[in-house]
Amino acid sequence: MDKIDIEMLVRRHLQELGVGVGSSEKKEYIVAANWKMNMTEKETRKFLTELKSTEIPENIRVMIFPPYPYLYIMKEMLRYERIAYGAQDVAKEEQGAYTGEVSAGMLGDMGCPVTLVGHSERRSYYGDTPEITAKKAKAALEHQITPMLCIGETLEEREGRRYEGVLKSQLDAVYEALGNRMGECLIAYEPVWAIGTGVIPSLEQIHETHRYIYQVLRGYGVSEEDIRILYGGSVNAGNVKDIASVKYVDGFLIGGAGLKADSFKTIIRLASEVS
Numbered sequence: 001m002d003k004i005d006i007e008m009l010v011r012r013h014l015q016e017l018g019v020g021v022g023s024s025e026k027k028e029y030i031v032a033a034n035w036k037m038n039m040t041e042k043e044t045r046k047f048l049t050e051l052k053s054t055e056i057p058e059n060i061r062v063m064i065f066p067p068y069p070y071l072y073i074m075k076e077m078l079r080y081e082r083i084a085y086g087a088q089d090v091a092k093e094e095q096g097a098y099t100g101e102v103s104a105g106m107l108g109d110m111g112c113p114v115t116l117v118g119h120s121e122r123r124s125y126y127g128d129t130p131e132i133t134a135k136k137a138k139a140a141l142e143h144q145i146t147p148m149l150c151i152g153e154t155l156e157e158r159e160g161r162r163y164e165g166v167l168k169s170q171l172d173a174v175y176e177a178l179g180n181r182m183g184e185c186l187i188a189y190e191p192v193w194a195i196g197t198g199v200i201p202s203l204e205q206i207h208e209t210h211r212y213i214y215q216v217l218r219g220y221g222v223s224e225e226d227i228r229i230l231y232g233g234s235v236n237a238g239n240v241k242d243i244a245s246v247k248y249v250d251g252f253l254i255g256g257a258g259l260k261a262d263s264f265k266t267i268i269r270l271a272s273e274v275s
C-alpha cells in the first residue's frame with residue numbers, strides 16, 4: 001500500500017469526520033487519550049509501540065494528547081498510522097514575549113492537527129475563562145488546527161440545576177469568537193465532578209446533557225453532520241460500552257484509562273463493538 005503522509009491523512013480525517021454520519025446514526029467514534037502531565041519518553045515510545053501492534057477498527061478515530069515534549073515522538077512514530085496526536089493546550093496569542101506558551105502557529109508548523117482547549121484543569125488552575133478559551137480556539141483554527149473544546153459543570157452547578165446555563169455560556173463565548181466556524185470544533189463534554197473521581201453521571205444524565213449541547217450547536221446553525229460530542233470523565237473498560245450506546249455520544253476523552261496501552265486498546269475495541 002502506498003504510504004501517505006500522516007498529517008495529510010489526519011487532516012483529511014478531521015475534515016471528513018461526520019460526513020454522511022449524523023449523530024443519531026452513530027457510525028464511528030473518536031477515542032482520545034489526554035495524558036495530562038504524565039508519562040516519560042520511554043513510556044511514550046512503549047505505549048505507541050503497543051498501540052501500533054493492534055489494528056485500529058475502521059469505525060474508530062484514535063487521538064492522543066501527550067505533553068508538548070512528546071509531540072515530536074508522536075509525529076515520528078505515528079507517521080503512517082491511523083492515529084492522530086494533538087496538543088493539550090495552545091496560546092491565545094500569535095507570537096512574542098509570552099514565556100512558557102506554545103503558539104498555534106508552532107503547532108501548525110509541526111503538523112499537529114488538533115488541540116484541546118478549555119479543559120477543566122486549565123479553567124480551574126490556570127484561569128482560562130470562556131473568553132480566553134474562545135481566543136485559543138480561534139487561534140487554533142487560524143492555523144488549520146481543530147480545537148477540541150472541553151466544557152463541563154461543577155458538582156455544585158449540577159446539583160443547583162444550573163448546568164445548562166453554564167454549558168451554554170461556555171459554548172456561547174466560543175461561538176461569539178468563531179461564528180460560522182463553530183462546526184469545526186469537536187466538543188468534549190466533561191462534567192468536572194466526573195473527572196478522575198471514578199464517578200460518572202447516569203446514562204440518562206449523559207443523554208440529556210449531550211442532547212442539550214447538540215441543540216445549542218444546532219441553534220448556532222451548525223449542521224447535524226458536523227456535530228461531534230465526546231463524553232469525558234472516568235471512562236474505563238467497564239463503562240465504555242454503556243456510555244457508547246447513549247444517543248448523541250460520538251466518542252470519548254479519556255484521562256487515567258488512557259495512560260496504559262492495554263486499557264486504552266480495550267476501550268477502543270469495546271467502543272468499536274457498539275457502533
Ligand code: PEP
Pocket residue numbers: 034190194195196197198232233234235253254255256257
Ligand atoms: C480528563 O481529564 O479529560 C478525563 C476525562 O480524566 P479521567 O478519564 O481520568 O476522568
